[in-house]
Amino acid sequence: MSGQLIVTGFRSFGRFAENSSERLVRALSTHPSAGRHVVRAEVLPVEYGTSFEVLEPVLRSVEHSALICFGLADGDEFRLERLAHNRSSSEAFDNAGVQASGTIVEGAPETLASRLPLDAIALALGTQSVPFYFSDDAGGFVCNDLFFRVLHAERDLTLCGLIHVPPLERLAEEKLVAAGAAIVEAVVRTS
Numbered sequence: 001m002s003g004q005l006i007v008t009g010f011r012s013f014g015r016f017a018e019n020s021s022e023r024l025v026r027a028l029s030t031h032p033s034a035g036r037h038v039v040r041a042e043v044l045p046v047e048y049g050t051s052f053e054v055l056e057p058v059l060r061s062v063e064h065s066a067l068i069c070f071g072l073a074d075g076d077e078f079r080l081e082r083l084a085h086n087r088s089s090s091e092a093f094d095n096a097g098v099q100a101s102g103t104i105v106e107g108a109p110e111t112l113a114s115r116l117p118l119d120a121i122a123l124a125l126g127t128q129s130v131p132f133y134f135s136d137d138a139g140g141f142v143c144n145d146l147f148f149r150v151l152h153a154e155r156d157l158t159l160c161g162l163i164h165v166p167p168l169e170r171l172a173e174e175k176l177v178a179a180g181a182a183i184v185e186a187v188v189r190t191s
Contacts, residue, residue: 003037003065003188003191004037004039004063004064004065004066005037005038005039005064005065005066005067005068005184005187005188006038006039006040006041006042006058006059006062006064006066006067006068007024007025007028007029007038007040007041007042007067007068007069007070007180007184008021008025008041008042008043008044008055008067008068008069008070008146009021009022009023009024009025009026009041009042009043009044009070009071010022010043010044010045010046010051010070010071010072010142010143011043011044011045011046011095012046013046013094013095013142014092016072016167018168019046019072020072020165020166020167020168020171020173020176021070021071021072021165022043023168023173023176024070024165024176024177024180025041025042025043025070025180026041026043027173027176027177027180028041028177028180028181028184029041031177031180031181031184033181033185034180034181034184034185037184037185037188038184039062039063039064040058040062040064042054042055042058044146045095045096046094046095046142047094047095047096047098047142048088048094048096048098048100048142048145049145049149050096051142051145051146052145052146052149052150052153055146055150056153059150059153059154064157065157065158065159065191066116066157066158066159066160066187066188066191067150067154067157067159067160067161068116068161068163068183068184068187069143069146069147069150069161069162069163070162070163070164070165070180071138071142071143071146071147071162071163071164071165072143072164072165072166072167073139073143073164073165073166074166074167075164075166075170076131076166076170076171077131077132077133077166078125078130078131078132078133078163078164078165078166078179079132079133079134079135079138079163079164080114080116080118080121080122080132080133080134080135080163081114081135081138081147081161081162081163081164082113082114082118082134082135082136083111083112083113083114083136083137083138084111084112084113084114084138084144084147084148084150084151084162085110085111085137085138085140085144085148086103086104086105086108086109086110086111086112086148087101087102087103087104087110087140087144088100088101088102088104088140088141088144088145089101089140090139090140090141092141094141094142100145101140104145104148104149105148105149105152108148108152112148112151112152113151114147114151114160114161114162115151115157115158115159115160115161116159116160116161116163116187117159117186117187117190118134118161120186120187120189120190121163121182121183121186121187122134123186124182124183124185124186125179125182125183127182128175128178128179128182130171130175130178130179130182135164138162138164143162143164144162146162147161147162158191159187159190159191163183165179165180
């Protein structure tokens, strides 16, 4: 089972007619090197709670050793998310028209740490000359909601976390996919 990954991205939302995370996971599933490790690429709805409800049966039915969730964040850099917060706090509405605020999972800790090898991923991105930074706040929107729910539910999954990617107008798709493939390879090397 080592080296078998599920990768997720999100559908379009808000002002983003195309979600770079969706394009990335679709490309990774057929990528010459990364594709041999991706056992499932799932594109999730941009809806609080529902994104996890769609992913949960996949996690139960597809054998995997790692889960990399990709999300879109406005900016020029990849954001290596270190912490998921047990709160939703965005002023934006999701694609179902919901504006969530408050606790995500009652009785759960305030934060959960990513279980991805972020230092190895940073090294891989650096060798690709892809700008990135470490982040301790995955935001208060659907990405953080999914990130927290996954970490809380998948306690036995050693390699699991979220990485935000820039929009396509800020990073060419070819470079986005090359960086995504480098991330997959970094995770596989530690599995």
